[in-house]
Amino acid sequence: MAEPVVEVREGKLLGVTKNDRNGNKFYGFQGIPYAKPPVGELRFKAPQPPEPWEGIRDAKEEGSECFARHFDEFSGSEDCLVLNVYTKEILSPRLRPVMFWIHGGGFTGGSSSTNMYGPEFLLTKDVVLVSINYRVGALGFLNLPDPELGVPGNAGLKDMVMALKWVQNNIKQFSGDPNNVTVFGESAGGSAAQYLVLSPMAKGLFHKIIAQSGSVTNCWATSNKNAAYLLAANAGIYSNNDKVVLKHLQQLSLEDLQEALSKIPDMHAIGILKAFGPTIEKNSKEEAFISEHPLDIIKSGNYMKVPMIMGCVSREGMYIHALVNNNPKSTALMPTTLIPNNFQMRIGSNLHKDVSNKIKKFYFGDKDPSTDKDWINKLYTDNYFLYDVYKNAKCHLETNTHPIYFYRFLFDTDLNFLKHMYGITEPGVSHADDTPYLFKCDLVPEAEEGSVEDLGIRRMVTLWTNFAKYGKPTIDKNDSLLPVEWLPISKNKFRTYDIGTEMKLHDQHPETKYMEFWDEISQINPFLSKL
Known part of the structure; x- marks a missing residue:
């Protein structure tokens, strides 16, 4: 078969x-630039349109991941604003639904690498898959107050908008339908999908979202902390002049930038704002990605209303517990891991201590918390992930005119790579362990035909691609693979769909009593944020 060429x-x-x-054929085009390399004076700034090239560009290999601390080591390049397209046909008159994947990584790391996100599963269905790299960490989310400098933050989110514009301009060449684009992502990617719904910059660029294990108000998905000066000081730049700080930070080599960043801890503490992440833009002279509190936008209804899937895996918090255990300076129930930072309770205050004790009593009773890993995992599931995802779905229900579907992911098999990576033996599904059911992952074994792993892959791929095609995840009541119809949530029924070896639709979320507990906690402090 001749090598494919697309213009x-x-x-x-x-x-x-x-x-x-x-075993069926498809085409891959990788490392395609969707923006100008954000280097030199473009470092920290909004992306610029891509530049044309002469001749035929080789798109057989993936581009570089974006420079950041990936797990425990720094790697990557600044010339990283690239995307990949996978399709069954090129230049076909029959256009297919487009699925636009945003990787996770807490907005501090990660990439669209096929080692983690291989397209082989989703391409068994009749869709076009796009996956992107976007700037993370300081390069994607540093902000400076001076509106003249054009660094108000959220460059990484603006990268996603630029990539979506590229899709609108070019995806027909790959037989993709620009009028049927589903944005989906996990963790930071799930949060980003919801951010894009709220941003005026992304209006009209897509038509549905799937937000896996992430929302705009999760404690790790926001940062109003300005760490630019801390980064500058770590690099030996001592100035309170934003223009001077920016000039010197833009001139730093990646090696010097890495040394300065390595002195800033990559925190997983729920009670402390992270150094770099999405922020509400203020005093900007350029178009803002987001300029109001996300919940204010949702409550106003002034956002792009689209069909949505939202949900979590059963024990998201396993991952956080593992990270805490791997830090020799941490203990499982430190004050910084109990109350989300968006509850605005000062660590060490009497209020913080009282509420911490209330949380411990609710989850552990009179037991020693350190002896019950499963309940620590449950606590971290709720306060790091589930409560905010649940709360955001309920908020959207008040103003979104399209259906909102909610799920729990329950497949606990050999495909769950993070549990194996961290030696987790407790029952349940860890954060990020749903992705190997959508993407071929080199960290897990091949699923044998007829196995429970195979069942999980076929169910997830069918649900997600059905939604991309039709706006609803179950379309055939006689489908033996999906024997239970998935209905959206309503004001009276927070229907929750179990995705596992057994499929079930609950009229209310099975964890409702825990969600109601966090509702009560959110009302204790009269100075709380919008939650």
Whole structure:
């Protein structure tokens, strides 16, 4: 078969032929620039449109991941604003639904690498898959107050908007339908999908979202902390002049930037704002990605209303507990890991101590918390992930005119790579362990036909691609693979769909009493934020 060539607005691309999970052919085009490299004076700033090239550009290999601390080590490049497109056909008159994947990583790391997110599962269905790299950490989320400098923050989120614009301009060349684009992502990618719904910059660029294990108000998904001066001081730049600080930070080599960043802890503490992350833009002279509190936007109804899937895996908090245990300076129930920072309770205050004790009593009773890993995992599931995802779905229900579907992911098999990575033996599904059911992952074994792993892959791929095609995840009541119809939530029924070896639709979320507990906690402090 001849190597595929596609012409996009910027030039011609040479792709590669691959095989999906069923052995059928599809085409891959990788490392496609969707923006100008954000280097030099463009460091920290909003992305600029891509530049054209001469001849045929080789698009057979992935581009670089964006420079950041990935797990425990720094790696990557600043020339990283690239995307990948996978499709069954090119230049076909029959256009297919587009699925636009945003990777996780807490807005501090991660990439769209096929080692983690191989397209072979989703391409068994009739969709076009796009996956992107975007700036993370300081390069994606540093902000400076001076409105003249054009660094109000959220460059990484603006990268996503630029990539969506590229899709609108070019995806027809890959037989993708620009009028049927579903944004989906996990963790930070799930949060980003919801952020895009709220941003005026992204209006009209997509048509549905799937937010897996993330929302705009999770404690790790926001940062109003300005760490630019801390970063500058770590690099030996001592100035309170924003223009001077920016000039010197833009001139730092990646090696010097890495040394300065390595002195800033990559925190997983729920009670403390992270150094770099999405923020509400203020005093900007350029178009803002988001300029109001997300919950204010949702309550106003002034956002792009689209069909939505939201939900979590059963024991998200396993991952956080593992990270805490791997830090020799941490203990499982430190004051910084109990109350989310958006509850605005000063650590060490009497109020913080009283509420911490109330949380411990509710989850552990009179037991020693350190002896019950499963309940620590449950606590971290609720306060790091589930409560905010649940709360945001309920808030959208008040103003979104389209259906909102909510789920629990329950498959606990050999595909759950994070549990194996951290040696977790307790029952349940860890944060991020749903992704190997959507993407081929090199960290897990191949799923044998007819196995429970195979069942999980086929169910997830079918649900997600059904939603991308039709706006609803179950379409055939006689489908033996999906024997239970998934209905959206309503004001009277917070219907929750169990995705596991057994499929079930609950009229109310099975964890409702825990969600109601956090509702009560959120009302204790009269100076709380919008939660």
